[in-house]
Amino acid sequence: NAGVTQTPKFQVLKTGQSMTLQCAQDMNHNSMYWYRQDPGMGLRLIYYSASEGTTDKGEVPNGYNVSRLNKREFSLRLESAAPSQTSVYFCASSDRLIGPNQPQHFGDGTRLSIL
């Protein structure tokens, strides 16, 4: 009963380092999303993948890239980390092919600090 699994749960990086956040879902969902959450800012969409093979920018895509590796996996890459990217990152998925009103289900998050 895993749902949406994110790795790692915590990470500390130095400015300029790169890393990839991993996300996998076992609910056979078509759509996947990456958000960041900062104090007082709510959840902001970074990138999303409406279906396997497609990705699109969200509200705050600068400094990030994504890969929809297959239907299950959607990764988020920081090529050159900056302190402004210190945040909590959430991955989510939904099955929009069932209908437009399907909710998104969230992973446990990755807490990322960039020094």
Next chain:
Amino acid sequence: QKEVEQNSGPLSVPEGAIASLNCTYSDRGSQSFFWYRQYSGKSPELIMSIYSNGDKEDGRFTAQLNKASQYVSLLIRDSQPSDSATYLCAARYTGTASKLTFGTGTRLQVTL
């Protein structure tokens, strides 16, 4: 720009009382609305969804939607200390590939 507005709180209610959480949205072209609960340090957890005008009840929770006035509310009856959390309102707008726009959340404190 499509926006969802919530009062950040904290909203403080005594145990056993009704907590009323409100949310307004800017664009009439919306299809559905979701309430998520988020405990400190945890991920958002779906509480309720609502798509049609009126009320929808699930246990102690009632979601209310008024599309003419562009607001959504969540009522929590018999509030418990375990209900203390941040409640996020989210809206899905037409033609947005299932993307959600989230409010910044209302922090609820249920006091003994």
